[in-house]
Amino acid sequence: MHYKEVKGILSPGNGMNLYRGCTHGCIYCDSRSWCYNMDHDFEDIEVKINAPQLLEESLRKKRKKCMVGTGAMCDPYMHVEMKLNHTRKCLEIIDRYGFGLSIQTKSNRILRDLDLLKSINEKSKCVVQMTLTTYDEELCKIIEPAVCTTKERFEVLTIMRDNGIPTVVWIDPMLPFINDTEENLRGILNYCIEAKVYGIICFGMGLTLRDGNREYFYKKLDEHFPGLKEKYHKKYGYSYEIRSDESKKFMHIFRSVCKEHGIVCNNDVIFNYMHTFEEKQIVQQLSLF
DSSP: OEEEOOSOOOOTTSEEOSEESOSSOOTTOGGGOGGGOOOSOTTSOEEETTHHHHHHHHHHHOSSOOEEEEOSSSOTTSTTHHHHOHHHHHHHHHHHTTOEEEEEESOGGGGGGHHHHHHHHHHSOEEEEEEEOOSOHHHHHHHSTTSOOHHHHHHHHHHHHHTTOOEEEEEOOOOTTTTOOHHHHHHHHHHHHHHTOSEEEOSOSEEEOOTTHHHHHHHHHHHHSTTHHHHHHHHHTTOSEEEOTTHHHHHHHHHHHHHHHTOBOOHHHHHHHHHOOOOOOOOOOOOOO
C-alpha cells in the first residue's frame, strides 16, 4: 500500500472512497476498468491518509445532516483496514456529528465496528449493504478468492437483523455459464428472506465488461474455467453488457420472490431509502411512583 493526501473526500452526493484499489481479488471487479484512471497497480492500495480530517471538516460545515455513503468503488473493509482503522476513524466522526451512514462491503470485518453501526443507527439511519454472488461456497472461493464466503456474509446480515440495522443486498454479477443457475439464485434469495433484508438491488442477470476488467476476467477464466473465455468471445464479442440466456426467467423469479416476502426490489426506491437522512427522536417518559 501507499499513502496519498487528497484535496477532498466527499462527492457532491456525499459519497466517499477511503481507499483506491482492492485486495479481495474478485475476478469480475469493475473497479479495475481503465476508465477510472487508476495510476497504480490495483492491489497496491492507495490510502487517502487525510480522509478523516477532511471528512470532519466537511461534516462540521454542513448546514443539514445527510447520509454519508462509502464502499461503492473500493471496499472499506479490505485487509489493510484491520491495520489502519481508517474506516473506523471515519465512522467515529459520522457518529459524533450525528450523520447517517450507507456502507457497502463484502467482508465480515465490518463486525469489528458493530458498536459504531448501532450507535449511528440509534441516532439516524445506518444501512449495511452486502454483495451476494454465489450460494455455492466452493465456487465463491474461486470467483471471490480473498474475501469471506457468501455464508459468512449471510451471517453478517443476520447479526445486523438482530441488532435492528437495516440491510440491502446486491445480487450481482450473474456470470454466464458459471453461477447463472436457478439453484444459485434461489439460494441467495433464501438467505435474503431469512436475514429479513430491506431490499435487493439487481440490474439484471449478467455482468458488465470494460477495458481493464475484461482482460483480468478473461485471464481468470483461463485459470479456473478452461475453454470458457473462447465461449465468451464467440457469444458476446466485446460487448459491455453480458446477459445470461436465462435472464428473463431469473428476473421473474427474483421479482416474484421479493413480492411474496415483502422485500423491496425497485432500485430507485432502494437508492432513495439509502440516501434519505432520518433523525430519530428519543422520547423519555417520566413515571410517577
